Amino acid sequence: MLKAENIRHSFDYLLFENVDLEIKPKDKIAIVGSSGSGKSTLLHILSSFLKPQSGNVYYKDKELYSLKEKELIAIRRYDFGIIFQFHYLFNTFTALENIQAAAILAGTEIDYSLLERLGIKDVINQNVQTLSGGQQQRVSVARVLTKKPKIIFADEPTGNLDKENAFEVIDVLFEYCDNNNASLITVTHDIEIAAKFDKIYYLKDKRLMLVDN
Ligand SMILES: Nc1ncnc2c1ncn2[C@@H]1O[C@H](COP(=O)(O)OP(=O)(O)O)[C@@H](O)[C@H]1O
Numbered sequence: 001m002l003k004a005e006n007i008r009h010s011f012d013y014l015l016f017e018n019v020d021l022e023i024k025p026k027d028k029i030a031i032v033g034s035s036g037s038g039k040s041t042l043l044h045i046l047s048s049f050l051k052p053q054s055g056n057v058y059y060k061d062k063e064l065y066s067l068k069e070k071e072l073i074a075i076r077r078y079d080f081g082i083i084f085q086f087h088y089l090f091n092t093f094t095a096l097e098n099i100q101a102a103a104i105l106a107g108t109e110i111d112y113s114l115l116e117r118l119g120i121k122d123v124i125n126q127n128v129q130t131l132s133g134g135q136q137q138r139v140s141v142a143r144v145l146t147k148k149p150k151i152i153f154a155d156e157p158t159g160n161l162d163k164e165n166a167f168e169v170i171d172v173l174f175e176y177c178d179n180n181n182a183s184l185i186t187v188t189h190d191i192e193i194a195a196k197f198d199k200i201y202y203l204k205d206k207r208l209m210l211v212d213n
Pocket residue numbers: 011012015033034035036037038039040041042
């Protein structure tokens with residue numbers, strides 16, 4: 001479904017090279033690495049937001065960075081679900097309005113049982129700025145799942161959560177993938193979280209390596 005070939009990228013210095021990755025429906029993969037190793041950068045490359053210096057990213061056999069802007073916008077709207085490290089919720093809106101916006105854009109319905117499961121039902125009418133970091137993170141997860149994406153890209157989706165809530169969020173994401181034939185690519189520095197995934201990759205010494213789990 002998603003395939004990265006021979007990706008190389010640098011900013012002031014080389015971040016990584018020779019990165020290959022293939023993701024099939026229902027795959028759940030974690031990318032682990034120390035801070036500054038380039039995890040977020042790699043996720044931006046895979047999710048159509050940053051063209052790599054060299055190498056290609058294919059989604060359904062089409063090279064992402066050769067697509068017309070219109071096609072790319074459609075993929076981002078309907079097929080990709082991105083949970084950014086720093087939420088990017090609409091700050092002047094309530095939690096519910098943020099989730100409604102996603103539903104309207106993608107032409108889907110809100111699943112209220114999901115909001116209950118994520119523990120945000122009681123705060124749904126609050127402005128998102130009044131929510132804790134962990135609550136905002138769970139609103140981001142609800143917003144992305146409401147779009148019914150084919151691939152979820154998540155950058156430290158449990159970074160602001162205690163262990164119990166972190167595992168619950170991961171369970172919700174896994175269940176969504178299993179029930180919807182979707183895949184999940186998560187970046188995390190948390191080994192306990194990573195251990196729950198089918199496959200773990202390490203971003204280390206400027207390479208991406210598969211580690212047996
Ligand atoms: N847009 C950018 N311009 C210049 N340097 C950047 C940019 N984005 C990230 N970097 C640098 O690239 C390195 C890796 O960043 P990042 O991908 O955020 O790592 P991680 O998510 O693993 O902590 C850092 O040194 C960071 O400062």
